[in-house]
Amino acid sequence: MSYTSNSSKERQVSSDAFLVSKTDTKGKITYCNMPFADIVGAKSSELIGKPHNIVRHPDMPRIIFKFLWEYIKNKQEIFAYVKNKSFDGSYYWVFANVTASIDEKGNIIGYYSVRRKPNPKALEIIIPLYQRLLDAEKSGGIDASAKLLAQILQEKNTSYDELMNNLQRL
Structure with a gap:
């Protein structure tokens, strides 16, 4: 389960694929489907019980995960x-x-993620945006990237949710 250096090679998610995983409340993988395991390049057994952040890429701004955890x-x-x-x-x-997985009493028992192929036009906007957020984090921490993201959303007169969904529809 060691990573080899191949960081410049991009894998493409098939346009008809759904990459599915479930975690417990601490973020440990409890289920993953074959398309998810395949793109990660692992067997399900190598992923179950591992923290989901095992697939986190260092190019991801931490502020995005902060948003994610606050929401779910x-x-x-x-x-x-x-x-x-x-x-x-x-x-x-x-x-x-x-999304959060909820039991019959309304308690969070885990989290469920379904991933699809992103709109390539959206990535033309997301990649430089994430780079700006990363640069802000490197110089001023997560608070700096949170401030920058809030500023960008205000300039675009939109919310985070609207921006994400509108970009997928480009």
Whole structure:
């Protein structure tokens, strides 16, 4: 399960694929489907029980995950563009929908994520946006990237949710 250096190779999510995973409340993988395991380059058994951030790519701004966790811990669904890494060091982009899994009493028992192929036109906007957020994080931490993202959303007169969904429809 070691990563090899292949960071410049991009894997493409098939346009008809749904990459599905479930985690417990701490983010450990409890289920993943074959398309998810395949793009990661692992067997399901190599993923079950591991923290989901095992596929986190260093190019992802932390502020996006902060948003994600705030949403799902409050039982709100979230859509996000996410760059992940595969076990061979390559990477892939997804448009993710993440929700809390709720039991019959309304308690969060885990999280459920379904990912699709992102709109390539959206990535033309997301990639430089994420780079700006990363640069802000490197110089001023997550607070700096949160401030920058809020400023960008205000300039565009939109919310995070509207931006993510509108970009997928480009």
